[in-house]
Amino acid sequence: MGRVRTAIGLMSGTSMDGIDVALLRTDGADLVERGPSLYVPYDNALRGRWKRALETAKTIRERRERPGDLADAEQALTLCHAAAVKSFLLRNRLSPEDVDVIGFHGQTVLHRPDEGLTVQIGDGPLLAEETGIDVVYDMRANDMVHGGQGAPLIPIYHAALSANLPEEFAAPVVFVNIGGISNLTYVGEDGVLSAFDSGPGNMLIDQWIEAHTGHAYDRNGETAARGSVVPALSHRYLGSPFFSGNLRRSLDRSDFRPPVKGEVSIEDGARTLAHVTAASIVKLSDYLPQAPRTYVVCGGGRLNPVIMAEFAELAARDGARVIAAESAGFDGGSMEAEAWAYLAVRSLDGLPLTFPGTTGVREAVSGGALARRG
Template identity: 35%
Template sequence: MLSVGLMSGTSMDGIDAALLETDGSAEYLKALGHASMTYAPLFQTLLKATEFTIRKYNGNMENAKLYYLPSIKKYLARELKLTENATSHKITEFVNYLKKPLTLDAIVKHSTELHNTIIQKLLKELGYLSKQIDVIGYHGQTMLHRPKDKISIILGDGQYLAERTQITVVNGFRQRDIQAGGQGAPFAPIYHQALAIRDQKIPLAIINCGGIANITLISSKEESDLIGFDTGPGNCLVDRLVRQRTLGKETMDKNGRYGKEGKINQEILSLLYEKSIMQNRQNYFSICPPKALDVGDILLIQELDSLSLADAAATLEAFTADSIVKSLEWFNHTLPSTFVLSGGGFKNPVITNEFKQRLTAKMNKPLNILTADEAGFSSEAMEAEIFAFFAVRSLRNMPLSVPGTTRVAKPLSGGYAYIPSLGMTDTVKKLIDLNPGVLSPTLI
């Protein structure tokens, strides 16, 4: 099957798209190409403001829609420290960018339309027509992930995207896992294992550093042996720091510009472990895996205010790297010697260098630390490929999560299919006939 995967991560900086040919197994898994899109800075700010609004109302979407505009203004004043005049000017910029009134529905539609744009770009660059594609795996934009309350708000209109592309769309991948008592994350491990099986790279550890960092330990070909969990912050804290200190003019520590100039404050690094991540009044770092994070769980502690931007960035980047390395203490298995690094966080040389130094010191044995590209995978495409792979597995009712990755009781499939008005490919129709439960509840 030909499947397009789409991913916009918690960093909210753009969209990655990838095309796979696969049947949902490691034995038939071929990457055909990928494309990416960087969001306009205004839309990045809008997404962060939307996230703030949805969190403010604890995932109550009716209230988030009703009070959307005043909440956006509050975000600009509180988080970006804009004056009243600057806030009014920014709202006008948002309206001009969207070319319509500023509402939550407008954000969802615009986000979905941007996903359509990157699909068309991908297919054009690779020389495929829409009618040749069986399915799209559409993750959407995560806004709030609170599995203990069985809430996971991920923006995106699956039916609208199906109509715009005239391709079957699968999204809502995390919902069934959460409803079954799982944490709904991380979902990458099953795909990581498939890559390791395909390329005969077991045993292997894969670390993804996006907004949140997570690790997958692959010790065998059995899904029951998979272990994966969120280790702590990826880019999210240093991104938040830079946005606040630059009043929204910059959204990240690009190429470690600030961190390279700063010094790590060891006292505040220790305080970050003590105070920055609490879940249900428990320190996240003391919770036994598998475990998962929401970016809202991770706080910029007040003590960082005493540091310069450079020193605060260096300290937060060390925290990201060190917390990944410390997470290895949870593994009872003999750890592999090969570590593969993926995700935008490892584009920051400060995080990467800190990680390599700390891992080498901890392991005290020869290591093979590779980027995803060096390992024969694709750093740019891997996260999008996950959801291309999962779209096919959803249609085939194959597991997306297992107990060792999300704490779900047993291996579980997930996702819901949206069918375009002009129909689906014959392959998809046969699979849905065998697995009608994959249809979106709105289509049943």
């Protein structure tokens, strides 16, 4: 068994809604003790700033480039994370000395796996200086250097969690993260891991709702619940080449666009996009080694009852059931942040973060850069 460490994970995902903070005690292998978590939402001004950063980042050709005001945005984002860590420590009566390491994801502003380019803004050394805690950051880069897609990285943590699943949810099981983008991890009876991004999660729904109402998302699926699936629109999305082959791919936010305003009613658009979210996961599950018995859902999409009902109905046709992570004893809101804590500990021990079956990397590799506390 490796050294047991206390780690904080920080995730600012593709939805750009806020920062998830989670504490984990782990040896980076089988021992996983989940601690408290905290969600720190971004206000509208910050969300607007990160969205502008996505536009600015489009010109990047080399991952260290910071065109326009991207360096300022990176500093601001890092200081937001430092504030989140400080408030987390305060609430939980912890001091920096109680924490061995922070796993810092940063904010993805560009992801072009076909060009071997992935950019997460987030200044590890600045975060280490601000918090007084060692920071492991930039965990996607080494995977790409070795031929991987640079995502998803969460599967090895899903595998660790699967060891603690109640018997009734035993393998083959699929963990699904419905964030801005969805990704899934299959864990077979023999422990085999297979993972990939599985399509748009909430991002199209968010963009559609924001364009019509100014609200950030379809709270509890209320708009979708009043609409109907528009088959032509649904087929347009599900007919994308992304779903048409056993081709492992990871997605960027810009890979799918919301419908054009006026094309369908706001309700039908929200309903159709919720259907697309659920149907794309089930569709791509056809490429898994074995049909899953259970889907364990984490990420904000589990809080949208329309997505969950669609998903449950489609999965039931294949004899599988869909449960929210909480039903299996996990926390579906903090799972990604926990994963980044877990990955940071693995990185310190030089253990692999990614595998041929998860990102398509040529061989299992570790990753991450270490910034020592100031």
